[in-house]
Amino acid sequence: MKNRCLLFFILLTLPALAQADRTWILDQSTLTYHMSHPMHEVDGVSHAAKGKGVCHAGQCDFLLAVPVKSFDSGDSNRDLHMLQVTRGAQFPIVSVRLMLPETRLALPTLYCDLEVQFAGNTAHYSHVPFTQVVEGVTHHITGTVPSTLTDFKIDPPSFLTVPIKNEIPIRVDVIWHPS
Amino acid sequence: MAILRHLSVHRVRVLIGWLGLIVLSENSVPLVAQAVGRGGAGLVAKSDSGSVYLPDAPVPAGLAGRDSGSPAGETGFSSSAQDAQQQDTQQPDKQQPKRGEQTPQTTPGAPSLGDLGLTPEQTHGDTQQQALLDKRTEMLKIHQRLGLITIIPVAAACISSAGAPPQRNNPGSTTSRDVHVALGGVAVSMYAATAYFAIRAPRVSNEPARGGIKLHKYLIYIHAPGMILTPILGAMAFNQANNGEKIHGAASAHSAVAWATAGSYVAAIVAVSWPIHLKF
Numbered sequence: 001m002k003n004r005c006l007l008f009f010i011l012l013t014l015p016a017l018a019q020a021d022r023t024w025i026l027d028q029s030t031l032t033y034h035m036s037h038p039m040h041e042v043d044g045v046s047h048a049a050k051g052k053g054v055c056h057a058g059q060c061d062f063l064l065a066v067p068v069k070s071f072d073s074g075d076s077n078r079d080l081h082m083l084q085v086t087r088g089a090q091f092p093i094v095s096v097r098l099m100l101p102e103t104r105l106a107l108p109t110l111y112c113d114l115e116v117q118f119a120g121n122t123a124h125y126s127h128v129p130f131t132q133v134v135e136g137v138t139h140h141i142t143g144t145v146p147s148t149l150t151d152f153k154i155d156p157p158s159f160l161t162v163p164i165k166n167e168i169p170i171r172v173d174v175i176w177h178p179s
Numbered sequence: 180m181a182i183l184r185h186l187s188v189h190r191v192r193v194l195i196g197w198l199g200l201i202v203l204s205e206n207s208v209p210l211v212a213q214a215v216g217r218g219g220a221g222l223v224a225k226s227d228s229g230s231v232y233l234p235d236a237p238v239p240a241g242l243a244g245r246d247s248g249s250p251a252g253e254t255g256f257s258s259s260a261q262d263a264q265q266q267d268t269q270q271p272d273k274q275q276p277k278r279g280e281q282t283p284q285t286t287p288g289a290p291s292l293g294d295l296g297l298t299p300e301q302t303h304g305d306t307q308q309q310a311l312l313d314k315r316t317e318m319l320k321i322h323q324r325l326g327l328i329t330i331i332p333v334a335a336a337c338i339s340s341a342g343a344p345p346q347r348n349n350p351g352s353t354t355s356r357d358v359h360v361a362l363g364g365v366a367v368s369m370y371a372a373t374a375y376f377a378i379r380a381p382r383v384s385n386e387p388a389r390g391g392i393k394l395h396k397y398l399i400y401i402h403a404p405g406m407i408l409t410p411i412l413g414a415m416a417f418n419q420a421n422n423g424e425k426i427h428g429a430a431s432a433h434s435a436v437a438w439a440t441a442g443s444y445v446a447a448i449v450a451v452s453w454p455i456h457l458k459f
Contacts, residue, residue, distance in 0.1 A: 038457065039455050040454075052294050054290050061288065063295065075391055076389040077388070077395075087309060089304060089311075090305065092305075159452070
């Protein structure tokens with residue numbers, strides 16, 4: 001009888017264990033946008049991203065958010081103009097969501113489908129490759145999101161009547177660890 | 180009796196076994212937001228039939244592009260306008276997020292902005308601040324345009340200055356001097372208009388200036404007093420020349436002040452554009 005009860009409880013406990021949530025925390029981040037103009041090449045960097053991942057039932061949801069105003073291009077006037085053009089006061093956060101199967105989290109190359117909210121618009125990028133290096137418990141992930149101004153309906157700012165290039169790739173360099 | 184007892188024990192075992200299997204299999208039932216047998220990372224927002232629709236599930240690019248029939252699918256990207264349009268047609272009752280608020284789409288159990296430690300003050304937009312930024316940009320654009328156009332009368336005044344001093348062979352002629360005065364007047368007026376738009380542009384940040392704008396602002400301390408002094412000294416020189424006197428006193432500095440002003444003005448334009456990487 002004891003054995004049966006034990007078996008019964010094990011069977012009941014197993015699904016609960018299988019559902020146990022696993023959380024991922026963003027340790028460090030460097031996000032860099034690149035802007036190109038015939039007269040200027042500009043990189044805006046932010047280290048202010050915050051991120052969290054929650055794995056549940058074999059599926060992991062990740063969220064990464066960064067304030068628009070935290071990007072620093074080395075010129076305060078340009079940064080304020082960027083804030084205006086991207087409607088950064090009205091939509092102050094850039095957020096990136098992605099889902100990954102938990103089984104793929106340790107792969108050296110992660111192909112992610114990203115949902116990016118920026119400037120009041122949402123864009124989806126499918127199959128974006130990210131390189132991953134696992135060192136102990138930390139996961140160092142690097143890659144580039146091929147974003148463009150038109151993805152977010154941003155009017156290209158111009159200098160001397162020449163608009164900047166539509167492509168604004170965002171280089172991602174993040175370190176995660178499971179909690 | 181023994182057979183009956185054996186049968187009941189067997190039934191209990193089978194029952195426990197089935198219960199366990201049912202409980203275990205509960206978790207492997209695919210969620211509506213997941214598609215079975217689809218490649219990629221498995222992000223699906225709606226079923227192929229189109230009748231089942233999850234409002235907050237993300238739409239994979241290929242699917243969104245295919246459904247809308249737009250080239251977005253080919254580029255691997257779909258804009259929210261398409262998504263919103265689709266959602267509008269399929270979900271007329273769904274409330275649109277208020278303008279100025281960031282309400283990220285979430286799947287159940289997925290982390291939210293609040294989970295990241297971001298406060299509502301940090302995530303909610305400020306439409307007044309945005310309006311201020313818009314006004315600032317608009318005024319600085321005019322400042323930039325006027326500033327560039329002002330180079331023309333400044334350059335013309337500098338060039339025409341060659342004919343401004345009294346001519347030895349024709350000391351009574353004042354035409355060249357008048358032209359120089361007129362061009363100088365236009366340059367100063369346009370400079371004043373340019374400065375007005377920079378001064379009146381709303382201030383949106385109290386942080387110290389960084390980058391090229393810093394030098395651009397420092398140079399104001401040279402060309403702004405220069406633009407005031409130049410016409411004053413010019414007027415003095417003009418009167419002395421018209422009276423047949425040799426230019427003397429402070430008026431003799433008119434030319435040097437004007438050239439320093441013009442130089443610092445051009446430097447200010449270059450500074451705000453620095454660093455320049457020509458790439459055509």
